Amino acid sequence: MKALTGAVAVVTGASSGIGAATARRLTSEGAAVALVARRRDRLAGVVAEIEVNGGSAYAVEADITEPDRAEEAVAEVLDRLGRLDVLVNNAGIMLLGPALHTTVAEWDRMVALNVAGLLHVTHAAVPHLISAAATSGREVADLVNVSSTAGRVARPGSSVYNFTKFGLNGFTESLRQELLAEHVRVSVIEPGTVDTELADHLTGPVGEAARKQVNSIEALRADDVADAIAYVVTRDRRVAVNEMLVRAGEQT
Ligand code: NDP
Secondary structure (H helix, E strand, C coil), rough: CCCCCCCCEEEEECCHHHHHHHHHHHCCCCEEEEECCCCCHHHHHHHHHHHHHCCEEEEEECCCHHHHHHHHHHHHHHHHHHCCCCCEECCCCCCCCCCHHHHHHHHHHHHHHHHHHHHHHHHHHHHHHHHHHHHHCCCCCCEEEECCCHHHCCCCCCCCHHHHHHHHHHHHHHHHHHHHHHHHHEEEEEEEEEECCCHHHCCCHHHHHHHHHHHHHECCCCCHHHHHHHHHCCCCCCCCCCCECCCCCCCC
C-alpha cells in the first residue's frame, strides 16, 4: 500500500510550477488530490496528465483571494472527495521592486493572496484536518505552507514579499503548537530559486533581473520542492518535520 492511499489532499496554486508538481507527486503516493487555482485550462491539463498515469485528481477553479470562494473551494472538496487529510498552501505571487517605486496595488495583490487567501483556505480546512487525523489509519493530518528563503532572508527589492513570507513562518510555528494535540502536523517549506512561472509576472528591468538571477545558476525544479513536501507528509505519525529550507546547490 502507498503512503497516502485513502488520503485526500488539497493543493492550492496547482495549475503550474510547484503546486502542479506537488499534485502529481501526492497522487503517485496514493492520495486523491484536489487542485485549486484560477486557470481552468491549465488545471484540466494537469488533471488529465495525472489520470493518464493512473492517479486520482479533481480540479477546483477558484480565486482564493475571494473569501467566499476560498471557503466554497474547501466545501466542494469535502462534498466531492469526502474528507481532507493534507492541505498544501502553495498559491503565491512575488511582485518585486524597491518599496517606494512599487504601487500600493502591487502590495495589495501580494497580501491578498500570500496572506489573506492562505488564511481563508486554512480557516475553512483545519476542522476537517482535525477530524481526518482522528479517523484515518494514518492517525495524523498535514498542513504544509510553502514559504521561501525570502521568509528567512530579507533583501532590497523584496520588502513586501519578505513581509508575507516572514509572516507565514511565524503563523506556521504558532499554528504548529496549537494543533499538536489534535495530531495535525503543521510544516513550512522554504524553497530557494525554482524555475517556474513565478518571475513571469514581473515586467521591465525588475523582471529581467529576476529571470537573470534564475538563469545564473542551475535552479531547483518544481519536482525538487514536490519531493520535499512529499517527504514531510509521508512520515510516520511519530515524526514531525517542522521546517525544510531547500536551496539550489549553487545558491548563496
Ligand atoms: P507559479 O506562478 O507557477 O505558481 C503560482 C500558482 O498560484 C499558480 O498555480 C497560480 O494559478 C496560483 N494562483 C495565483 N493567484 C491565485 C489566486 N488568486 N487564487 C488561486 N490560485 C492562484 O509559481 P511557483 O510554483 O514558483 O510558486 C508557488 C509558491 O512557491 C508561491 O507561494 C511562491 O511564493 C513559492 N516560492 C517560489 C519560489 C520560486 O523560485 N519559484 C521560491 C520560493 C518560494 P492561477 O494563475 O491559475 O490561479
